[in-house]
Amino acid sequence: SRDAGGSSDPLVELADVEFGYTATPVVEDISLRIDPGEYVAIVGPNGSGKSTLMKLILGLLRPDEGAARLFGEPAHAFDDGARIGYVAQHASASKEMPITVREVVKMGRFPHVGFGRLSAEDHRIVDEALATVGMSDFADRRVTKLSGGQRQRAFIARALAGEADLLVLDEPTVGVDAESVDAFYDLLESLNEEGITILLIEHDLGAVTDHARRVVCLNREVYFDGPTDEFVDSDALARAFGTAASFAGGSGSSSGTGGSGGGRP
Numbered sequence: 001s002r003d004a005g006g007s008s009d010p011l012v013e014l015a016d017v018e019f020g021y022t023a024t025p026v027v028e029d030i031s032l033r034i035d036p037g038e039y040v041a042i043v044g045p046n047g048s049g050k051s052t053l054m055k056l057i058l059g060l061l062r063p064d065e066g067a068a069r070l071f072g073e074p075a076h077a078f079d080d081g082a083r084i085g086y087v088a089q090h091a092s093a094s095k096e097m098p099i100t101v102r103e104v105v106k107m108g109r110f111p112h113v114g115f116g117r118l119s120a121e122d123h124r125i126v127d128e129a130l131a132t133v134g135m136s137d138f139a140d141r142r143v144t145k146l147s148g149g150q151r152q153r154a155f156i157a158r159a160l161a162g163e164a165d166l167l168v169l170d171e172p173t174v175g176v177d178a179e180s181v182d183a184f185y186d187l188l189e190s191l192n193e194e195g196i197t198i199l200l201i202e203h204d205l206g207a208v209t210d211h212a213r214r215v216v217c218l219n220r221e222v223y224f225d226g227p228t229d230e231f232v233d234s235d236a237l238a239r240a241f242g243t244a245a246s247f248a249g250g251s252g253s254s255s256g257t258g259g260s261g262g263g264r265p
């Protein structure tokens, strides 16, 4: 389904979106369109609204103002979950869920088979997904026994098994050892070359400038949206982050009310 005729309908479309958990908006004036085949990184300081934006895109939150569409449908009503592969930060398999890598990847087929059994073809797709992410040798290992990078690969394989068109990753290399990070981004790049659209929330600016083709720089509003090389040459980063801004370490202080830690109202 991924490259079904060169349709240029956007996968994601936000129009003048505003959202707040309270009366104060945490994102506003957000208009954003992501087309098939793009590789987009969303960057911004802690508390700048990146995760909120992601939830709006995925339809997990509904805009207070404006509209969010996903695969052409209102995002909150979109229900073809297999088209989206979501890789969370610390993609932690819960400790109470000691399942194997293969079992995780098989889950990607469930939306396609309903409550039916997986066919030989489903199993072939699972094996292929494991091979693509380099996890064939770990198929029978419990997810809880994997390194951070291996775990993220397993969740990407689940998305591949589901034949996702859009891969959404929220700071996917947090907790991944440094030697594995480059290989992880190489994998994303090759998946993108095969036509999978990638939307990445990332605090590591080096990873963004090395890999993403488009950057959306956010701090409540969009400060920059365009090609990565233009972003590097712009002052958007300094403006969005303010004077104390730095991507390094990803531990800049949170802007906005409530702070970054336990400060949820």
Ligand code: ADP
Residues within 6 Å of the ligand: 021, 022, 026, 044, 045, 046, 047, 048, 049, 050, 051, 052, 053, 255, 256, 257, 258, 259, 260, 263, 264, 265
């Ligand atoms: P980022 O992902 O860029 O760190 P978030 O989208 O998590 O930013 O947060 C944006 C703002 O919204 C922050 O001020 C944060 O404290 C606030 N916020 C996030 N989630 C909630 C929530 N569930 N309830 C209330 N406020 C929240």
